[in-house]
Amino acid sequence: MSVESRFEEIGILKEIAELLNEGTDTKDVLAGVLNRLLQVTGLQTGWIFLIDESGAFQLAADEALPPALASENKWRMCQGTCWCVNKYNNHQLNKASNIMECKRIEEVIEEKAGETCGLTHHATVPLRAGKERFGILNIGSPNKTHFEKNELALLEAVAYQIGTALKRIKLTQREQETALVAERNRLARDLHDSVNQLLFSLSLTARAGMEMTKNDEIKQTFSYMQDLSQEALGEMRALIWQLRPLGLENGLVSALRSYADMLGLSIETKVTGAANIPGKVEEALWRIGQEALGNCKKHSQATEAFLFFHTSKDGVTMTIKDKGCGFHYEEHLDIPSLGLKNMNSRTAALNGIFQLKSKPGSGTEIQIHIPF
Incomplete structure (x- = not known):
């Protein structure tokens, strides 16, 4: 050379x-x-x-x-x-x-x-x-x-x-994922300490104004303000939950149970197996669980949900179902909503399997299996 x-x-x-x-x-x-x-x-x-x-x-x-x-x-x-x-x-x-x-x-x-x-x-x-x-x-x-x-x-x-x-x-x-979690926690604290408290104060002020006036039109206006502030409080609490789930330090199932309670859903849980879940998998399951429980509340017309959670040394399986109104779906069809597509995408990103079952009048079931 x-x-x-x-x-x-x-x-x-x-x-x-x-x-x-x-x-x-x-x-x-x-x-x-x-x-x-x-x-x-x-x-x-x-x-x-x-x-x-x-x-x-x-x-x-x-x-x-x-x-x-x-x-x-x-x-x-x-x-x-x-x-x-x-x-x-x-x-x-x-x-x-x-x-x-x-x-x-x-x-x-x-x-x-x-x-x-x-x-x-x-x-x-x-x-x-x-x-x-x-x-x-x-x-x-x-x-x-x-x-x-x-x-x-x-x-x-x-x-x-x-x-x-x-x-x-x-x-x-x-390191970037850790920094992202820290930033989410900071933003959740700021929202709770500032916007959340302002909305709560607005609700109390509207209630006080409604009790102080005898004018029916003004009462109606204050009542409307209170309803809006309560609705905004609910949305803010849900946003804070999405940024930083209270109770996740006690385990994913505990956090999802608390989230369902915050939504006003009664939830039955069953847990089998034992294994340490990687942080990335836990984060994905938390986001999928949020979306699934949110769908139960918004669309199923049901007040109860069921969560089954199984872990092993090879992976984790999470099933969430309800007995609500359901909808028409067959496996060969495209997934019908953006929320369900997001669940599927999060699962696929971790080489997992996403399954959806639903029929009108028979409720909806999603099952996620993620290997690790």
């Missing part, structure tokens, strides 16, 4: 280090690093799978995939199984490794499903930071069936940098 080439390689490695040190968006960082890594190695194709604790993978970045793998929105890369992911999940992949052949490419060739551009093999490197694992980096090139030790060593060094950056991004996101 010439001196100029060596300097170019060092420059690209420096770019990779800077990108990993400064980036905050996972997919942008991984795409940029993969592009630079292929430049420095002279290889042509690469992709990165992020793999969660349950073993589920997602294609997070790719570069120059052959047409057979890139076609139809890269569906072959986004589903199915492959040897490298299986080895990773079985804890058999602890360092940079030569993979004999790519299973996805093999299937394409067998099915004659498209052009592979000579790509048959790839190296696989786990992405780690200490004992924490994040996924795998795959690198290949047409007609290349073996990777030398120095090539694997370079890939392993970059993969370790990627793992460290992913850990940093994860910690940064956690």
Whole structure:
């Protein structure tokens, strides 16, 4: 390697280090690093799978995939199984490794499903930071069936940098979530101490004015003011609850029970299992529970709701149902309201399953299962 080439390689490695040190968006960082890594190695194709604790993978970045793998929105890369992911999940992949052949490419060739551009093999490197694992980096090139030790060593060094950056991004996101919770709590306190108290004072003033006057028209005006202030107080209490649920420190079920009481709903609860729920999951279930109980109050014409909560080491299942008026819904139909769509979106964001059942006259039931 010439001196100029060596300097170019060092420059690209420096770019990779800077990108990993400064980036905050996972997919942008991984795409940029993969592009630079292929430049420095002279290889042509690469992709990165992020793999969660349950073993589920997602294609997070790719570069120059052959047409057979890139076609139809890269569906072959986004589903199915492959040897490298299986080895990773079985804890058999602890360092940079030569993979004999790519299973996805093999299937394409067998099915004659498209052009592979000579790509048959790839190296696989786990992405780690200490004992924490994040996924795998795959690198290949047409007609290349073996990777030398120095090539694997370079890939392993970059993969370790990627793992460290992913850990940093994860910690940064956690700090941002903590700061968001703190800001919500501050705003809830401010609303309670200022706007809430002003509305309460307005209600008392309107009541006093109504008792002091003998003029029927003025009495009616004060009565209307009192009704409006009471309604605004109710809306404000609900908003404060959404920002900072009183009782969540005592558990999610306790908080939802208190929220139902605040809405004027009688709620029956049943809890089974025991496990620590991750904060992100608890937050999502709290928001979903709020929406579901709010729907019971506003739309079901029922005064009772039922909450069933089951936790295990693998995940949590929450069911909320009522015996209200219900509505027509079938699974193949689009979810009918924005609130229900939000519940579904929150569940899907955590790789969960959202189920909705409702019939006119038979009430409504939602069930959420979120793995962890």
